Amino acid sequence: MSPIKIVVIAVLLYLGYRLLVSGWSKKKDDRTEESVPDDGPVADVLIEDPICHKLVPKQQAIRLKSKHNNEILYFCSEECCNLFVRQEVENK
Ligand SMILES: [Zn+2]
Incomplete structure (x- = not known):
């Protein structure tokens, strides 16, 4: 060559x-x-509201960090979130 x-x-x-x-x-x-958005593929994930058991798109859900185990919980509305917080306080 x-x-x-x-x-x-x-x-x-x-x-x-x-x-x-x-x-x-x-x-x-x-x-x-x-x-x-950075969490693009995550946006379509449906998660269950622990209060009313509705399925909510993760991106639109209201996030709450549980005080018990630091787990992040997702709610369909602030109402459900508040209900959960109240339950968590009562169960202590
Ligand atoms: Zn709900």
């Missing part, structure tokens, strides 16, 4: 690499433009 061929191959490889990198960064830019 002649040295010129090696240089040409090296340049082609470099250009291909640059194309790949620019393609990836372009995809990343598109993503930020859509302004997808």
Whole structure:
């Protein structure tokens, strides 16, 4: 193999690499433009309200950190959240 061929191959490889990198960064830019929240895939998860047993989308649910075991609980409304807090106080 002649040295010129090696240089040409090296340049082609470099250009291909640059194309790949620019393609990836372009995809990343598109993503930020859509302004997808960090917990995107988590948003569709349904969790059960421990008070009324309704299924609530995790992103819309009201979060409460349980004082008993530091577990994060999710409620459909503030009403259910307040009910749970009251129960937790009563059970102490
Ligand atoms: Zn509820």
